[in-house]
Amino acid sequence: xxxxxxxxxxxxxxxxxxxxxxxxxxxxxxxxxxxxxxxxxxxxxxxxxxxxxxxxxxxxxxxxxxxxxxxxxxxxxxxxxxxxxxxxxxxxxxxxxxxxxxxxxxxxxxxxxxxxxxxxxxxxxxxxxxxxxxxxxxxxxxxxxxxxxxxxxxxxxxxxxxxxxxxxxxxxxxxxxxxxxxxxxxxxxxxxxxxxxxxxxxxxxxxxxxxxxxxxxxxxxxxxxxxxxxxxxxxxxxxxxxxxxxxxxxxxxxxxxxxxxxxxxxxxxxxxxxxxxxxxxxxxxxxxxxxxxxxxxxxxxxxxxxxxxxxxxxxxxxxxxxxxxxxxxxxxxxxxxxxxxxxxxxxxxxxxxxxxxxxxxxxxxxxxxxxxxxxxxxxxxxxxxxxxxxxxxxxxxxxxxxxxxxxxxxxxxxxxxxxxxxxxxxxxxxxxxxxxxxxxxxxxxxxxxxxxxxxxxxxxxxxxxxxxxx
Amino acid sequence: xxxxxxxxxxxxxxxxxxxxxxxxxxxxxxxxxxxxxxxxxxxxxxxxxxxxxxxxxxxxxxxxxxxxxxxxxxxxxxxxxxxxxxxxxxxxxxxxxxxxxxxxxxxxxxxxxxxxxxxxxxxxxxxxxxxxxxxxxxxxxxxxxxxxxxxxxxxxxxxxxxxxxxxxxxxxxxxxxxxxxxxxxxxxxxxxxxxxxxxxx
Numbered sequence: 237x238x239x240x241x242x243x244x245x246x247x248x249x250x251x252x253x254x255x256x257x258x259x260x261x262x263x264x265x266x267x268x269x270x271x272x273x274x275x276x277x278x279x280x281x282x283x284x285x286x287x288x289x290x291x292x293x294x295x296x297x298x299x300x301x302x303x304x305x306x307x308x309x310x311x312x313x314x315x316x317x318x319x320x321x322x323x324x325x326x327x328x329x330x331x332x333x334x335x336x337x338x339x340x341x342x343x344x345x346x347x348x349x350x351x352x353x354x355x356x357x358x359x360x361x362x363x364x365x366x367x368x369x370x371x372x373x374x375x376x377x378x379x380x381x382x383x384x385x386x387x388x389x390x391x392x393x394x395x396x397x398x399x400x401x402x403x404x405x406x407x408x409x410x411x412x413x414x415x416x417x418x419x420x421x422x423x424x425x426x427x428x429x430x431x432x433x434x435x436x437x438x439x440x441x442x443x444x445x446x447x448x449x450x451x452x453x454x455x456x457x458x459x460x461x462x463x464x465x466x467x468x469x470x471x472x473x474x475x476x477x478x479x480x481x482x483x484x485x486x487x488x489x490x491x492x493x494x495x496x497x498x499x500x501x502x503x504x505x506x507x508x509x510x511x512x513x514x515x516x517x518x519x520x521x522x523x524x525x526x527x528x529x530x531x532x533x534x535x536x537x538x539x540x541x542x543x544x545x546x547x548x549x550x551x552x553x554x555x556x557x558x559x560x561x562x563x564x565x566x567x568x569x570x571x572x573x574x575x576x577x578x579x580x581x582x583x584x585x586x587x588x589x590x591x592x593x594x595x596x597x598x599x600x601x602x603x604x605x606x607x608x609x610x611x612x613x614x615x616x617x618x619x620x621x622x623x624x625x626x627x628x629x630x631x632x633x634x635x636x637x638x639x640x641x642x643x644x645x646x647x648x649x650x651x652x653x654x655x656x657x658x659x660x661x662x663x664x665x666x667x668x669x670x671x672x673x674x675x676x677x678x679x680x681x682x683x684x685x686x687x688x689x690x691x692x693x694x695x696x697x698x699x700x701x702x703x704x705x706x
Numbered sequence: 707x708x709x710x711x712x713x714x715x716x717x718x719x720x721x722x723x724x725x726x727x728x729x730x731x732x733x734x735x736x737x738x739x740x741x742x743x744x745x746x747x748x749x750x751x752x753x754x755x756x757x758x759x760x761x762x763x764x765x766x767x768x769x770x771x772x773x774x775x776x777x778x779x780x781x782x783x784x785x786x787x788x789x790x791x792x793x794x795x796x797x798x799x800x801x802x803x804x805x806x807x808x809x810x811x812x813x814x815x816x817x818x819x820x821x822x823x824x825x826x827x828x829x830x831x832x833x834x835x836x837x838x839x840x841x842x843x844x845x846x847x848x849x850x851x852x853x854x855x856x857x858x859x860x861x862x863x864x865x866x867x868x869x870x871x872x873x874x875x876x877x878x879x880x881x882x883x884x885x886x887x888x889x890x891x892x893x894x895x896x897x898x899x900x901x902x903x904x905x906x907x
Binding site for chain 2: 393394460494
């Protein structure tokens, strides 16, 4: 019986068994940001411990960064103090820090792959649940809490429990106007937001094999929204082509050796899975959420479900969602007015996302009254987009072009919804109050669908707005 | 020596709702802090207070449940963001354990690692417990991690918790840092053997 990538990576990193029965797992790469690390450094200090292997830790600042005016000190003294704390902690412990203006600052899950830090067969941890993004490279990557950030800083290991593996096949070819974001919303819609509890998700099948790395990142990014702490895709030639020549990628003789090693981690053809689920790519439409969790989603030309169409367990949350969103059962989701359009976040703020939107947005205008913003995922993405004329296309259409950061996705910076504004968003979470207003509402969708909603002033089908596939 | 969690006794607050995410447990704007101190006051802030800061009807604002040390929740509790701020806020608000139907992975791990046991009851037993506590907020509830049961009002319900977590809590080994550090030179061997991102100019 063959092994899955998850098992192989686990075995290569299992230091020993702990008395509790958990395993001590070695972490190859530790990523830090400003929100979940200061308390961890505080605990290290209290315990009189040092960072054991600083060469395995990299830090950036993303959650609290103002995207409009980044002049320091920031207007928000709390945000400034978090940045200062990270600067001080990384300096004191000899950790590489991609600070504002370094050219490499950005959302932690965007810069890891971009710099070649993220590599196949690695274990990667970060105090952020969307660490699952890095699984796109065939890494075992997962979010941790702050006490575990302390554990990794002090020992480069953590106490971990082995997961089951569910293989999710997407077979066939995606239709025009359908993206990785639609695929993952479709998966979560069908498997549920608790469906992944206890599992790592392995994504495969012909549609996934055909995806570029950035699409695979989007897919893996939202594994956590499906309840799975980990999502990954087996490394292949697409993975290697993406990594070749990146700043931290192996070079020269080491490159060939690395590829050999990376290939060996891919799941064996006869690997055992605890569960296998298959979806047909042709069945996946552009998908949008209507509720207060990412599983409450429908096809763009669909209707919000009637309560009687839902299981008894789903009904209370559906009722709560409808009341919060101000929507009715059976109502078409298309045509719901929006006030804000947000393209950004670790799910969809990479260069390919912005290129794809700009390709269709050129010549269109954002509807009057809609506040539309684009927040690139990193300084590098912003620079490339500016050089390629993408920023200009967005600006001409009426989007605000911002500096890189997490921004409105969780609104720890000044970008937020006001009152009960409804946002079309390329981010990953539509929880109550997620975008900074306790009454603010979020509808999740692909970046191109956000652009379509911005142009139409309402939830719209990008294929109709931009004449795709006809 | 860490606390050994054997039996936790107290009154419970029933908090209904499935898939309660960590953004609701502690909204992101309260995470602009350098320590976890004082987070307890922001627990479920947007559900407990309106935009003017006035209290709204909520079990945590209900005087009958003041001083309760057990949080009673439904399924999918703690989904979403990995913020340890969420279990920290619950613990710092005075809760010693959480009883629910299921918990999100990261939340469960974070809670266990800070000594906040999360235990699971069958949906049937949980429904009975919810009803009992709602009918009688003074009801004493016992969570027994040694005998793996929850006792209340003359009833005994089996509790479920991953065995590794249970043993760690009962033995006072829930914070693994001490044991992780003991690996000592074994760690150096892994560090030498496993590749890491290296800039090669």
